[in-house]
Amino acid sequence: MSLTHIQSFVAVAEECHVGRAARRLHLTQPPLSRHILALEDELGAPLFERTGRGMRLLPAGEAFLVHARRILSEVDAAVHTVRGVVGNSGES
Template sequence: MSIAQIEYFVAVAEEAHVGRAARRLHISQPPLTRQIQRLEDELGAPLFERTPRGMRLLPAGARFLAHARRVLAEVDAARRCLEPLPSSQRAR
């Protein structure tokens, strides 16, 4: 499981559509489909239901989505924790 995969998953969950999610992520659809498949494989459970209209989150996917967002939030915080500070601010 990679950070990119988690970002991809969140995008697909939010768009409910691989093609739109791919455009939003600036990658093409096939790699995105594959990363979602790999993620499902690794987790051992499908996260989406494939419909002719797009992708619908399964209950397992919804549960995972909450965790995925928390992971991304922590990654963001980690990235920012070394950013050059505007001026006056102290570390905790």
């Protein structure tokens, strides 16, 4: 599991569509599709239902989405916190 996979998952969950999510992430559809498959494989459960017209979140996917968003914002907060500490320490 990597942060890239989590970002991919969130994008697909929000778009319900691998192709659109791929464009949003400046990626192509195949690797993105593989990210989702890898995630499902690692978690041992499918996260999406493949509808033939896109992807729909399953309950397990909804549950994961909550945590996924929290992880990504925590990463963002970590980056900003470090920048803040460094910036303040050097200020007059």
